[in-house]
Amino acid sequence: MKAILSKLRPSKRLVVILAAAFAVSAASGGAAVYVGRDRLVARLSEPSASGLECTALRTLKLDHRGQRWIRMHVKTDSAAGPERVRTALRVVGALAKKEKADLYQVVVLDTAGPEERAAARGGAIGAEVLFAPGPQSVKGMDEPFRASYNDGTANPGGMFHGKLVSLGLDEVRAIMAKMDDHSPCIDPAAADAEGAEAPAVSEASEHPAKTAEAHGGH
Template sequence: MKGLLRIFRPSKKLLIILVAVLILNAAAGGAAYYFGFIGGHAETGVAEKPNGLACTDVNLVTIKHADRLWVRKFIRTESTDGLTRVKTALRVARAVYQAQKDHPDLVQVVVLDQNGPTLRSDMRGRAIAADIIYAPHPDDILKNLGQKTFTARYFDSGPALNGEFFGDRVELPEDKIEAMNAALTESTDCVDPTVVAATDKKGAEAHGGEKGGKGKEAGAHGEASAESHAEGESSDHGGREKPADGHEEPVKEVKAEH
């Protein structure tokens, strides 16, 4: 038995290597826990970018039926992760709800990729990166249809070149959605590209008008300078003016010879 122990007795070098590997594994696990829990809340996405990303309006559909108002809004964001898209949709849903004079009974926000489809008929299926449904006050009818206050789904993958998604589709539990909604610090809507284009056009026209005005001023200034220059030349060529009294030019005295 002692002979066997001597044969399998590890060397000091091997022990040092094993201890080093164990220390590295412990450090990696601690770092993953720290950055996952403290820095990012990867599971709920609350701590990092709680309001999501900037977005662009695509389409807004309003449905009125039987004294009910449903609003569906399509938006675009740049490429990001699924939870950030959900947070963006929650923020926009809050903005849409607050902006409507008659608060809607249901708000749905559909998030598309920046390279996603442009035709309304193609904005479905794998083109939908994420979508949320917000029913502020689900009544008996909505509850009978299984509608909760919040519903959120997203694709856990990046977009393809055509803006479609082919990963797993994740449906978030309502308590996590409520936590993300409670962490929102603002309720900003998306940017309307038509408004931005109109503003840029007005700015360009105003800038062009200023340039035209400066050109006219420069032309008038040039004409005035030319006229004054012409008048000066005509004075000089027309004759030399006499000095004023008391300031006549000195005359050289010549002594007479005796």
């Protein structure tokens, strides 16, 4: 029996080799765990292809020379310009699926930005998208989409002072093709006005023509 056990007993050299192999394996496993965790953190920190969570501030439905125009102001937390414009594109897509109109406009404001409708212009705008399903029927719209964002960061008052960056139609289509989320903004007033439509605003109180023609009249 002792002879058999002595034959089965590994040599010192084999023990050293096995110990080294197990040490390398353990180190590799630990490294894999860390690499996996780092990749997960990096993936979670990447900007969403569909933009940001947003809150609807107001929706205006305008009658303009027999056309129906819908304008929506939404707010997001501080974010980079590309994320804001992706948000606007997602929301305009959700809005177009929900309601039929000749022109849709989504304006993204910072969460610290102005609340008043008249103040939602100029430096208050973090991103903006205009969408006309039939651009030939909307004056000032040569293409279905007009998308832009301010490349600056919002100051404590929610105002942007960067440069305006406009996206081409191919860029817009590429962004929308990558979206995996098509949800609208959170609407705090939806529960109170469920099923009720916002009243149409007459041309006497609004001038939507400037929206498509001058890109900035809000």
